[in-house]
Amino acid sequence: MPPREWNAASYDRMSDPQVAMGLDVIERLDLRGDERVLDVGCGSGRVTEQLLARVPNGTVVGTDGSQAMVDQARERLGDRVELFAADAAELVVDEPFDAILSTATFHWIPDHDRLFARLHDALRPGGKLVAQCGGAGNIANVEAAIAKVDHPALRGWPGPWNFAAPDETVERLTRAGFTDIWAWLQQWPLDPPNPREFFATVILGSHLERVPDEDRMPFVDAVIDAMTVPLRADYVRLNILARRS
Numbered sequence: 001m002p003p004r005e006w007n008a009a010s011y012d013r014m015s016d017p018q019v020a021m022g023l024d025v026i027e028r029l030d031l032r033g034d035e036r037v038l039d040v041g042c043g044s045g046r047v048t049e050q051l052l053a054r055v056p057n058g059t060v061v062g063t064d065g066s067q068a069m070v071d072q073a074r075e076r077l078g079d080r081v082e083l084f085a086a087d088a089a090e091l092v093v094d095e096p097f098d099a100i101l102s103t104a105t106f107h108w109i110p111d112h113d114r115l116f117a118r119l120h121d122a123l124r125p126g127g128k129l130v131a132q133c134g135g136a137g138n139i140a141n142v143e144a145a146i147a148k149v150d151h152p153a154l155r156g157w158p159g160p161w162n163f164a165a166p167d168e169t170v171e172r173l174t175r176a177g178f179t180d181i182w183a184w185l186q187q188w189p190l191d192p193p194n195p196r197e198f199f200a201t202v203i204l205g206s207h208l209e210r211v212p213d214e215d216r217m218p219f220v221d222a223v224i225d226a227m228t229v230p231l232r233a234d235y236v237r238l239n240i241l242a243r244r245s
């Protein structure tokens with residue numbers, strides 16, 4: 001399945017929490033400022049813009065599986081960043097990168113072995129991969145609410161997410177040829193600023209594609225109603241550091 005399209009304007013409005021998480025991840029890149037860096041799953045470009053500020057003498061390239069996201073990122077970044085649409089699991093680059101950043105993206109990609117092999121080949125020898133995505137246990141309380149709502153169109157569907165654990169991630173990165181690997185989980189509970197739009201765009205977008213139009217916002221409301229008050233999404237992040245040998 002190719003990556004789906006996102007509501008990019010809404011994501012741009014709703015992604016304050018993702019930007020806050022992304023800033024932490026950028027710090028781990030430990031940049032000098034003259035590197036060639038790729039942002040994989042750049043979305044609407046808000047984290048990419050923060051990355052750009054830390055590479056004043058280098059090059060930033062962004063890629064995303066959603067053309068709408070790439071267009072939204074281009075609106076924000078103009079020609080300061082080269083942008084292209086691609087499935088990260090099929091990524092091929094002309095010139096290797098010193099570093100790859102990725103935030104809030106890998107859990108949308110089903111085959112991490114394939115993904116890591118493509119990212120490995122996109123790095124120069126010694127190049128760094130610094131990433132964060134949803135990890136094992138991520139938003140378990142939202143998954144429980146979705147199960148409670150039990151929409152007929154979603155029965156039997158395993159859901160869109162691949163929330164991996166650190167151990168299996170280390171094994172996959174090793175198989176792909178990475179070294180100096182660290183992978184760990186981090187709790188990041190968050191109270192969405194505008195729950196209806198946040199849930200519809202950031203969390204439940206793939207679910208909504210499967211339910212009839214007229215059920216979409218009622219489904220979002222039912223999921224929110226099925227959660228405890230005060231509303232909190234129990235985010236658990238999988239952090240990844242690795243180096244191409």
Ligand SMILES: C[S@@+](CC[C@H](N)C(=O)[O-])C[C@H]1O[C@@H](n2cnc3c(N)ncnc32)[C@H](O)[C@@H]1O
Pocket residue numbers: 003004006015018019022040041042043044045046047063064065066069086087088089102103104105108109
């Ligand atoms: C939650 S957004 C994160 C965007 C940005 N990195 C941020 O932190 O705000 C997830 C992004 O992953 C992208 N994505 C999902 N599957 C993908 C794939 N197979 N290849 C490339 N991008 C993908 C989506 O299009 C979306 O822009």
